[in-house]
Amino acid sequence: MTALLDTSVVVRYLTGDPPRLAAQAADIIDGNEPLALTDVVVAETAYVLASVYGVARAELADAMIGFLQKRNVSVAGLDKGIVIQALMMTRPSKRVSFADAMVWAAARSAEAPVYSLDDRFPDDGIRVQRSRS
Numbered sequence: 001m002t003a004l005l006d007t008s009v010v011v012r013y014l015t016g017d018p019p020r021l022a023a024q025a026a027d028i029i030d031g032n033e034p035l036a037l038t039d040v041v042v043a044e045t046a047y048v049l050a051s052v053y054g055v056a057r058a059e060l061a062d063a064m065i066g067f068l069q070k071r072n073v074s075v076a077g078l079d080k081g082i083v084i085q086a087l088m089m090t091r092p093s094k095r096v097s098f099a100d101a102m103v104w105a106a107a108r109s110a111e112a113p114v115y116s117l118d119d120r121f122p123d124d125g126i127r128v129q130r131s132r133s
Helices: 007-015 019-029 039-051 057-068 080-090 098-110
Strands: 035-037 073-075
Touching: 007 019, 007 039, 007 057, 035 039, 039 057, 039 080, 039 098, 057 073, 057 080, 073 080, 080 098
Parallel strands: 035 073
Antiparallel strands: none
């Protein structure tokens, strides 16, 4: 059975802050148990790292990608490789938000279109419908 990780565990693991909780997170994550994140946890972790810890966008994307590359970590309901692609789109600029990247990953994984009124929504490999007309 795969256990789900909460944002607090991922943030403590990636920041090492505070040390006591970071050690508890490491005990969970560095073991062999299969673990999964939801797309919400990915987006929320990115938000916390940027807004609370001031982590730069490229560094944040790299940290999340590195975390997802752990052998025992997956993304619930999504292809991990596609989620990593989505996170790569967030690196270069603020054009693609982490939340939009997760919506993109879900659409790509499900081969589903996305309705968006945002002209900046990423359309690489998916169909984005900007209006019904």
